[in-house]
Amino acid sequence: xxxxxxxxxxxxxxxxxxxxxxxxxxxxxxxxxxxxxxxxxxxxxxxxxxxxxxxxxxxxxxxxxxxxxxxxxxxxxxxxxxxxxxxxxxxxxxxxxxxxxxxxxxxxxxxxxxxxxxxxxxxxxxxxxxxxxxxxxxxxxxxxxxxxxxxxxxxxxxxxxxxxxxxxxxxxxxxxxxxxxxxxxxxxxxxxxxxxxxxxxxxxxxxxxxxxxxxxxxxxxxxxxxxxxxxxxxxxxxxxxxxxxxxxxxxxxxxxxxxxxxxxxxxxxxxxxxxxxxxxxxxxxxxxxxxxxxxxxxxxxxxxxxxxxxxxxxxxxxxxxxxxxxxxxxxxxxxxxxxxxxxxxxxxxxxxxxxxxxxx
Amino acid sequence: xxxxxxxxxxxxxxxxxxxxxxxxxxxxxxxxxxxxxxxxxxxxxxxxxxxxxxxxxxxxxxxxxxxxxxxxxxxxxxxxxxxxxxxxxxxxxxxxxxxxxxxxxxxxxxxxxxxxxxxxxxxxxxxxxxxxxxxxxxxxxxxxxxxxxxxxxxxxxxxxxxxxxxxxxxxxxxxxxxxxxxxxxxxxxxxxxxxxxxxxxxxxxxxxxxxxxxxxxxxxxxxxxxxxxxxxxxxxxxxxxxxxxxxxxxxxxxxxxxx
Numbered sequence: 087x088x089x090x091x092x093x094x095x096x097x098x099x100x101x102x103x104x105x106x107x108x109x110x111x112x113x114x115x116x117x118x119x120x121x122x123x124x125x126x127x128x129x130x131x132x133x134x135x136x137x138x139x140x141x142x143x144x145x146x147x148x149x150x151x152x153x154x155x156x157x158x159x160x161x162x163x164x165x166x167x168x169x170x171x172x173x174x175x176x177x178x179x180x181x182x183x184x185x186x187x188x189x190x191x192x193x194x195x196x197x198x199x200x201x202x203x204x205x206x207x208x209x210x211x212x213x214x215x216x217x218x219x220x221x222x223x224x225x226x227x228x229x230x231x232x233x234x235x236x237x238x239x240x241x242x243x244x245x246x247x248x249x250x251x252x253x254x255x256x257x258x259x260x261x262x263x264x265x266x267x268x269x270x271x272x273x274x275x276x277x278x279x280x281x282x283x284x285x286x287x288x289x290x291x292x293x294x295x296x297x298x299x300x301x302x303x304x305x306x307x308x309x310x311x312x313x314x315x316x317x318x319x320x321x322x323x324x325x326x327x328x329x330x331x332x333x334x335x336x337x338x339x340x341x342x343x344x345x346x347x348x349x350x351x352x353x354x355x356x357x358x359x360x361x362x363x364x365x366x367x368x369x370x371x372x373x374x375x376x377x378x379x380x381x382x383x384x385x386x387x388x389x390x391x392x393x394x395x396x397x398x399x400x401x402x403x404x405x406x407x408x409x410x411x412x413x414x415x416x417x418x419x420x421x422x423x424x425x426x427x428x429x430x431x432x433x434x435x436x437x438x439x440x441x442x443x444x445x446x
Numbered sequence: 447x448x449x450x451x452x453x454x455x456x457x458x459x460x461x462x463x464x465x466x467x468x469x470x471x472x473x474x475x476x477x478x479x480x481x482x483x484x485x486x487x488x489x490x491x492x493x494x495x496x497x498x499x500x501x502x503x504x505x506x507x508x509x510x511x512x513x514x515x516x517x518x519x520x521x522x523x524x525x526x527x528x529x530x531x532x533x534x535x536x537x538x539x540x541x542x543x544x545x546x547x548x549x550x551x552x553x554x555x556x557x558x559x560x561x562x563x564x565x566x567x568x569x570x571x572x573x574x575x576x577x578x579x580x581x582x583x584x585x586x587x588x589x590x591x592x593x594x595x596x597x598x599x600x601x602x603x604x605x606x607x608x609x610x611x612x613x614x615x616x617x618x619x620x621x622x623x624x625x626x627x628x629x630x631x632x633x634x635x636x637x638x639x640x641x642x643x644x645x646x647x648x649x650x651x652x653x654x655x656x657x658x659x660x661x662x663x664x665x666x667x668x669x670x671x672x673x674x675x676x677x678x679x680x681x682x683x684x685x686x687x688x689x690x691x692x693x694x695x696x697x698x699x700x701x702x703x704x705x
Contacts, residue, residue, distance in 0.1 A: 117515060312599035319595050323540045326509060347630045348591060350473045387473055392515040394479045395691050398662045 109291050111168030112139070113239055117392035122170070122292045122331055123240040125160030128416035130240050132404065133355070133388055134397065137161075137331045139292050141354035141389040142322045145335040146346075147299065151361030153381040153406060154335040156245070156414055158296055161333055163188045163243050165294035166253040171330075173260045173280040175273065175297040177304040181261035184298075189243035190250055192413060244412040258283075268306045270317045277321060281328035293330030300336045311345045318352045354389035359406070374420040379405045383416060454698035455483065458670040458685035459649060462488075463582060464619050465674065466612055468647035470628040470640075475666040477653035478507075479691045481588055481625055485513075486522045488584050489532060499582040501527075502569045504536045504562070506592035507625075519693045534569045538562065538596065555597035559607045566611065570618050583620035585611055590626040590643070601639045612646055628652065648673050656688075663704065664688045 113121040113135050121136035130136045137143050145154045165172050166188065174181055262276055277295060284293030301308050308314075318334075325332045338346040338358075350356050360382040363369070370376040383404045388397035404416040459467075467484070471477030488499050505513070513535075514524045527533035570583050587593065594604045614620050624643065631640035644650055652669040670685040688704075690697045697704070 312595070315595045316598060319592065323509075327540065342633070344630050344633050344636050347473060347627065347632070348595070351591065351627050351630065356473065390476070392512055393519075393693065394476075394482055394516050395693055396476065396665055398660055398665070402660065 109168070110239060111165075111170055112292055119391050120292065122294070123164050123168075124157070125162075125164030125240065125243060126157065126414050126416065127240045127242070128404070129157070129383075132385065132399065132416065136240070137333070137355065138389040138391055139329060139331055140326045141331060141391060142318070142325050142352065143331060143333045143355040143357070143389075144349060144353035145333065146356070146358035146386075147335050147337045148359050148361050148381070149337060149339050151359070151381055153359035153361065153383075155298075156380075156406065157357070157359070157383075158298060158333065158335060159188050159245070160243050160414060161294065162296050163190075163249055163253075164241060166249060166259070167191065167241055168291075169253075170291055171258040171260075171280070171284050171293045173262065173277065173293070173295045175262045175264060175277075175295075175300075177264050177299050177302045179263055179265050181263050185254070185259070185261065186248055188249040189245045190247040192242040192244045242413050245408070245414065246412050264305050270307055270313055274317060274320055277332075278324055281324050281330055284328060284330050291329070293328065295325070295330055295332040297332065297334040300334050301340060302337055303340065308340070311341065315345070315348055315352070318349060322352055322354075350386065353387065354391065356386040358384040358386060360384065373405070375405070375407070375417070378407045380408055381406045453696075454685070454687050454700070455480070455651075455668065455670070455689075455696075456487065458672065458687075459651075460672065460674075462584075462621050462623075462649065464615050465621050465648035466615060466646055467621065467623045467649040467651065468643055469623070469625045469651045469653065471625070471653040472627060472629040472655065474655040475653050477625055477651070478588070479689075479696055480651055480653060480668075481586065481623065482513075482516055482520060483696060484584075484623055485517060485524075485533075485586070486520050488582060489522055489527055500532045500534065500584070502534045502536065502566055502583065502585045504538055504566065504585070504587045506538045506596065507588050509539050510535055510537065521694065536562070536565055536569075538592075555600045556603050559593075559597055559603055563607060563610050567614070570614055570620055583618060584623060585614060585620060586623040586625075587611070588625045590624050590639075591630050594639070605639055605642050608643060608646070663690060665690050667701075668698070 111122055113123075115121045115135050115138065120139040121130075121134075122139055123136045124130055124133070145157055147154045162172060162174065162185075174184065176184060178184065260280065262273070264273065267273055280295060281293065284291075301314055321332060321334075334353075336349065338349075341349070362376075362379050362381050373379070383406050385399060385402050385404075388399065390396060401418050403419055405419055407415050407417055409415045462484070469477045469480050485501060485503070488501055503513075510524075510528075517524045524533050524535075528535055566585055570585065590604065590608065593607070594601050597603050597607075608624065611622050615622055624647075626640065626643060628640065631637050650669075650671040650673075652671075653666055654669070655666050656664060665688075667686060667688050672685070687698050687700050689699075690704075
């Protein structure tokens with residue numbers, strides 16, 4: 087959470103909320119901000135630690151592929167594993183059912199034989215670079231069950247398995263279908279109630295608010311762009327004042343271009359996902375590891391809270407891949423050198439160089 | 447970059463007294479740092495007596511804590527200035543507790559803008575009262591596109607509102623600084639609010655990303671269009687240079703001139 091109290095002098099103590107958090111789900115960042123994990127280790131790294139507490143994150147959907155759901159799922163699962171309160175707002179009529187599709191923690195082989203006690207269960211989430219996992223598994227027999235690390239900041243998730251029931255028990259999990267309400271004010275009230283509660287209950291614990299496909303045609307208010315904008319505006323201010331992160335996905339193709347820009351200006355962090363054309367021979371020749379790619383992730387804007395310095399990323403386009411068909415990873419695009427000029431430009435590497443022919 | 451007392455931006459801007467400064471930015475490159483620069487410049491100016499300056503800041507985009515922290519790093523303590531009534535902060539970021547943004551619609555967006563204007567005007571008038579004559583009152587709005595959201599899409603009302611604020615520059619000699627997002631108005635039919643603002647403005651500062659893409663050393667380029675510089679020696683009224691934003695200052699330099 088961005089520290090809200092203005093300090094009277096430069097030499098006063100930093101408020102405790104901005105100090106070291108106690109919960110493993112939080113990580114303190116620069117300028118008195120705290121991060122919560124996105125549930126994807128690579129995305130955490132790219133964003134400098136995760137989503138900033140108190141920020142509004144927007145994911146622009148691709149109409150051709152549901153990749154935004156991958157990010158949403160990991161985000162929600164990570165929150166449940168960290169025992170953080172969650173509010174899920176969905177345009178479907180049965181949002182509870184979606185919780186059944188959340189990915190589970192990656193289980194390593196030797197642990198499967200073990201007692202499925204709670205502690206061991208969480209220990210499975212011990213994250214380690216995948217290349218070294220095989221060594222780790224050998225080593226772990228030596229460790230035995232003595233390792234008492236309960237939670238990692240960011241876990242690995244297996245997209246093929248549903249999240250264990252035990253994670254649903256602990257904290258408040260709420261699901262709301264937007265079909266139930268015809269106007270946005272009830273949704274505002276719901277979010278306000280959730281956010282104020284998560285601000286009050288636990289200072290050390292960040293809440294997560296996931297809004298899926300906001301402004302999709304199922305919602306009755308999808309025609310009234312100004313209503314949605316003022317909803318986003320109040321959502322932004324509520325989230326900033328609270329101890330939570332709001333992640334909202336929306337279909338930009340359904341909005342007018344100027345509205346879509348307004349939304350992006352309102353957001354603190356803007357991501358977009360793009361599908362990969364199935365049989366694009368040219369692209370396949372250009373990019374290494376094309377077969378494993380599921381889609382592209384673009385990062386348009388990174389949250390700047392309490393600072394004016396922009397975050398300049400190494401690259402803005404990443405490929406989404408599935409590691410061993412289960413874990414989500416992000417990689418920089420590795421591009422075969424086509425011409426000299428494209429070597430250092432990262433903008434839209436994949437697409438811009440597509441049309442260029444080989445020159446020497 | 448050497449730290450000269452006046453940097454390229456200040457040189458290009460000249461005096462801002464009694465003028466309408468419009469800052470335009472985009473999603474990729476935020477223009478907020480120009481606003482921070484101007485706040486600092488107006489509050490701490492070496493050649494004017496410090497008591498003479500005051501800022502009325504209408505914040506729609508961010509809470510006070512954000513500006514406070516950013517300006518503190520720039521060497522300007524907003525909390526103290528706020529206590530001394532030199533920095534008057536009109537918080538429009540949080541919708542009112544009793545009347546949230548949804549009741550604005552019921553009340554009519556016109557009324558909410560009128561009350562906002564009344565707030566600004568009273569702040570300006572209080573500052574401009576003869577006993578405590580202040581010659582540099584600056585009204586800042588961050589940002590105008592959110593004003594349209596707050597007004598529920600009645601862009602005409604927002605334009606009227608800005609017109610009224612603009613009259614303050616002639617009535618009370620204060621300056622007006624407005625931040626707006628240029629890329630919102632890129633489609634043909636929605637351009638009018640921006641064009642009207644550009645027409646009214648004496649100074650336009652455009653903050654754009656580099657056309658060549660991202661760079662760690664150059665964060666973007668600034669174009670300053672100064673409409674009032676006829677009589678000065680400068681040959682070109684249009685200034686174009688690059689910038690790099692840091693925590694405690696911003697470097698401005700001509701393209702290619704940085705080592």
